Amino acid sequence: MNTGLVIKHTGINYIVQTGEKRVNCTLRGKLRLKEDKATNPVAVGDIVDIDLGENQKSGIIVNVHPRRNYIIRKPSNLSKQTHIVAANIDTAFLVVTLILPEIKFEFVDRFLLTAEAYHIPAIIIVNKTDLYKTYDLKQALAEFKDIYGKAGYEMLEISAIEKTNIDKLKEKMKDRVSVFLGNSGTGKSTLINCIDCSQNAKTGKISDAHKSGMHTTTFYEMFKLDFGGYIIDTPGLKGFGLIDEFEKNELYHFFPEIFKFSKNCKYNPCSHTHEPQCGVKFAVENGDIAVSRYNNYLKIINDDDAKYRY
Ligand SMILES: Nc1nc2c(ncn2[C@@H]2O[C@H](COP(=O)(O)OP(=O)(O)OP(=O)(O)O)[C@@H](O)[C@H]2O)c(=O)[nH]1
Ligand SMILES: [Mg+2]
Ligand SMILES: [Zn+2]
Structure with a gap:
């Protein structure tokens, strides 16, 4: 038996880092049934025990260690199932943009509510500040800062393209486990490449027709940062359904x-x-x-x- 860290989740398969090795793993059937409400009983950031196959190249996840914390949502409207977005994290960064794509305040508030409920410190990244040049957009930015400033949230105004305030962001991420979350196209993967050039997270475009992202990142993946710490890249979320457990x-x-x-x-x-x-x-x-x-x-x-x- 080996213990390792789940660093990637692609639908059915997980990649587990154990020592220097990266092992391609599936879930033991029993584990799949145990938490039948979760679409993914194992998430990136989990510490797991694995049984290595004879070739030592692939394995089976047989046990998940207790989590320090996690972020959980419902994927869609009437879904009965829940989805664990990431586990064992120090800071959740919500990446938003005022345009391309347009901000969705309800999404923001549902996400922040969940982070509060699970005691996960949340910081808001307002990305693409290079685009906010018109009077209206400057007003919209001031309004956004007013709303979430009053709520007590820390905010970072960032442009991944112009590399504005990247040092401030790195300071917050150093030696911690962080996750970037948000709608598709807000620049999560671009930011990861920007804070650590050794990374090669795939980035996409904004659709001309819908002015939204194209869902470029399709898996959950943890990257080790060259200045210390880890960052989890996530696929753009369409919605943030609240789980039933809240009173x-x-x-x-x-x-x-x-x-x-x-x-x-x-x-x-x-x-x-x-x-x-x-x-x-x-x-x-x-x-x-x-x-x-x-x-x-x-x-x-x-x-x-x-x-x-x-
Ligand atoms: N103008 C501007 N464009 C940006 C900035 N950051 C990212 N972009 C662009 O936004 C588009 C989407 O970026 P991605 O990094 O793929 O977005 P994502 O949040 O990872 O999207 P998903 O993986 O689909 O969730 C790309 O065309 C980026 O070049 C920024 O600071 N300013
Ligand atoms: Mg991405
Ligand atoms: Zn009252």
Whole structure:
């Protein structure tokens, strides 16, 4: 038996690094059944035990070590299954762009909620700042920073093409395990190549017709960084469905600024929807909580269907 780190996941197969060796592995049947709710019982970042085949070149994953943490979502609307995006990570970087592709605030808020719920520090990368030259886009950037600044999130304004603020990003990644997540085409793979030239992550184009990414990265892959640490590249996500385990009346705990102002609510419990003298509603009226964040909170708690929509 050997123990190793899962560094790549391509549909059915996993690549496990054990010592200097990279072993192509499949899952033991029992393991596949054990966590029947997850489409992938094993994710990149997992520590696993493997049985090496006779040729020592391929193996079978027989056991997954307990995870320190993980990011989990539902792949689609009414999906019963869950999908573990990455395991054992220090920082989740959400990569967004204001245009090409256009930002989806609901996606952002669903992702941030999940990161909060699983105690994974999240940092937002606003990429492609080289494109934000017009008055409208400059305004949109200021607005974005206002919304997520009030929510308490750290943000990095980056241009992978012009190499702006790459050093700041590297500082945050040094000696840590990080993951880049976001919609297709936001520049996750381009950024990986930019922070460490020895990498060769495949990058794609933005479609002319849909102004969105072309889903270039099709697998989960961990790269070792030459300045220390690891980065996991992921395929562009279309949606971020929330898993069923969340309790409705606790969801506000995972919006840091809503949680903060809930201390001023007269009633306890308060759902921050209709109750009088609600500290959260006051804060929205005063502009201390962004309307878009509050509206997404309402959407998530009021409409069960919306849990699975994006
Ligand atoms: N203008 C501009 N274009 C960028 C920047 N970063 C990436 N791009 C372009 O955006 C397109 C998509 O980049 P990728 O790195 O493939 O995007 P991705 O997020 O990995 O996409 P998926 O793998 O599909 O999820 C490419 O044409 C990149 O050249 C940037 O900072 N500025
Ligand atoms: Mg990519
Ligand atoms: Zn309230």
